[in-house]
Amino acid sequence: MANAVSASETIDLDSILKQLGAFGKYNIVNYALLLFPIFLAGMYGSVFVFEAPDISYRCEISQCEGTNESFWVEHAIPRDKNELSKCKQYQFIGNYSQSNRTCSEPDFNKAVIEQCEKYVYSDEDSAVKDFNLGCQNWKRTLIGTIHNSGLFLSLPLTGIISDRYGRKVALSIACLMNGIFGFIRSFSTSYIMMLIFEFLEAGLGAGAYSTAFVLAMELVGPKGRVFGNTLINAVYVLGLMSLSGLSWWLQDWRLQIRVIYAPAFLGFTYLWILNESVRWLLSKGRQNEAVDILKKAMKMNKVDLSDDVLLPLSELGNAEDTKSKEVTPKEEEKSSFSRALKSNIIRKRVLVCSFLWITCTFVYYGLSINSVSLAGNKYLNFMLVAFVEIPANFACLLVLDRFGRKRTLITTYVLSACLCISLSLIPKDQKWLPLIIYLSGKFSITIAYSSVYIYVSEVFPTNVRQSLLAVCSALGRVGSTLAPLTPLLALYYDNLPAIFFGSMTLVASALVFTLPETINVPLPDTVEEAEKLSRRKDVKDNA
Structure with missing residues (x-):
């Protein structure tokens, strides 16, 4: 019964959001506010690359x-x-x-x-110089590993705060943590102090991106989500490019950290100026607050909705309060999760999808980090490797629904492998060809990364979809945690990181064959429906 209420709630709300319009003034203002922490997250996620670059x-x-x-x-x-x-x-x-x-x-x-x-x-600025890390490359690369390991803490912690206390509360706290621990890190007097605040900043603040993403997706109706997702990815990339530009301009890692983390304190003001997610309010039975926000949106968008349209939301909230006593959501969720993991097909699918995610994060972040070691200007190289993600995300939207999930993933994984491995075959006197191949490799793995996120959400049943996706995502962070260590491989052979990337993507492409195609297939609601995906022939595009 509780599930039926939630489903009705979603349908009613989506209908109202559709009438409000995807690009009204209310949506634009709130979306702009959410894009600000996403832009900052683009800088924070890779700042360690320019904190401790290798110098002469x-x-x-x-x-x-x-x-x-x-x-x-x-x-x-x-x-x-x-x-x-x-x-x-x-x-x-x-x-x-x-x-x-x-x-x-x-x-x-x-x-x-x-x-x-x-x-x-040399006169170059780096934490390597400040903390005397000469010939201790493992210490230099460990800075990025410690930073990314903080994601194992931040993702579940921010998720708990977001679901229990609200999206804007979680976002505001995460922004404040970014500002406090990031700013303090700029005054590090020792290597250990830097590592501690590197972990705390990411461990308590990195969830700002995921929370802003969820808020943005819940802000608009179904038709606005595809464009919104693409816009979020583009703004995140702009953050990456701005990070490289600021580092190039300032040439002072301590000053750079202060400049990029100071704006994070503005995010704490979202606690008072940002509107809470209407979906979250309804899920908590706070329908009156949800209706007030919808009325505010109506006024800003200059859309007239009758009270008859909003009335069902209030009635729905009252109904949910009554029926929620009959079912304990936590018990039902726990039971569904255990039942799903008892399925051999689901367990194998979790393992395969986790490896696909690990491969994407490992290669994606690895290529970005190692781009500064390419011949030429390291700042321009980093900008180009980041910029290529924008067309890659647009390409992902075009190919997924046309060629299917499996074919897209297999093709992009194999292409990434070929491009990465081919780097070791190019003569060293070539100047532009390695960069072109490098950018092509980042282009293909970005498509794979975006595709995996969508694909994983389609192969698991509805009642445990979020939980199993979280498992795959958490395990996938192993790749982003190990990626900062890959420059150490280049000490033994210049192209060893690229060969390692190529080998992993080849294995991933082979594993994709074990998964079902999900194009034009309804999302499975039960474990039995999810299992049937693997027992049927690949679905052809009938569109």
């Missing part, structure tokens, strides 16, 4: 420092890949004298190579 440095040879480097550096430091080594030096055998501080080739024994003890850093 060499061994500090105290006996020779202060003299003309052109006379002794080439003889003091061995070459690694045609460049002066960052971490090694030849043994110093010269007779050091305070009165005669000169160094030359005879002062170094090239038969003995030693590890550096101290470093001389």
Whole structure:
């Protein structure tokens, strides 16, 4: 009975939202407010790339420092890949004298190579320099891993707050946490302090994006969601590009953090200026507040809706209060979740979908992070790799309904694999070809990532769809957590990260064959209906 009430509620509300219009003044104003934290989230999600970029440095040879480097550096430091080594030096055998501080080739024994003890850093700005992380690449890349590991905390925590206390409460708190812990991080006096606040900022604030996304999707009717989703993705990409532009301009990672995190405090004011989700209010039985917000929207959009249209919402809320006593939602949800996991088909589907998600996050974030190591201007490279997501999301909308989910996923995974692996076959003297292939790889994996999100929501039954999607999404964060460590692979072979990306996408493409096609198929409402998807032949597009 409770499920029937919820379904009716959704239908009635969607009908009202349709009459209000998808692009009225109320929608535009509230959508603009929600796009602001999404824009900020685009910067926060990858800020670690520019906090601790790899910079130039060499061994500090105290006996020779202060003299003309052109006379002794080439003889003091061995070459690694045609460049002066960052971490090694030849043994110093010269007779050091305070009165005669000169160094030359005879002062170094090239038969003995030693590890550096101290470093001389370039003028480039980086946490590597501030915290003396020379030749400790694992510490440098760990910053991004610690940041992304915070998502394991933020997603469920923000979800609980959002469902229990409201969307705007969860969004306001997350923005405040971003501002507080992000701003404090800019004053880090040690590497450990930086890691602590890196985790706290993401662990308590990264949920701002998901909450704003949910609010935005609940704000408009069905016809406005596709455009709204595309707009959200585009604004997120603009945040990524702005991050790179600011880093290029400021050249100061501490100042950059203060500049991008200060606006997050404005998000806390949403607690008073943003309207709560009407859907959430109705789900909590607060129908009078929901009706007041709808009336406000009517006034702003200059749409007249009679009281007869809004009256059913109030009656529906009263009915739900009465019938909710007959069914305990938590008990029903727990029972449905357990029943779903008892199905071999559903369990296998969860495992496969989780791997698809891990692959997407791993390759998607890995390509973005490693783009700064491409030849050329690292800031422009990062901007281009981010910008390519905009046409990729539009392409996703075009191909999913035309060619189907499975064919799109298999094609984009295989294409990503071929493009990534081909990077290792390109001669190093090529300048633009590697970048073009790199951008094409990011284009294809972005389509796959967007497709997976839609596809996973279609292969699970309605009564546990949100729960199982959350499981796949949470496991998928393993990929984004490991992605910042991939630059370490390049220390052994320049194209090893790309080969690793290609190998994972090939495995993912093979696993897609084990899943059913869902194009033009009604969403399954029960476990039995979901199982039937795997027992029927792939559905052809009858459109």
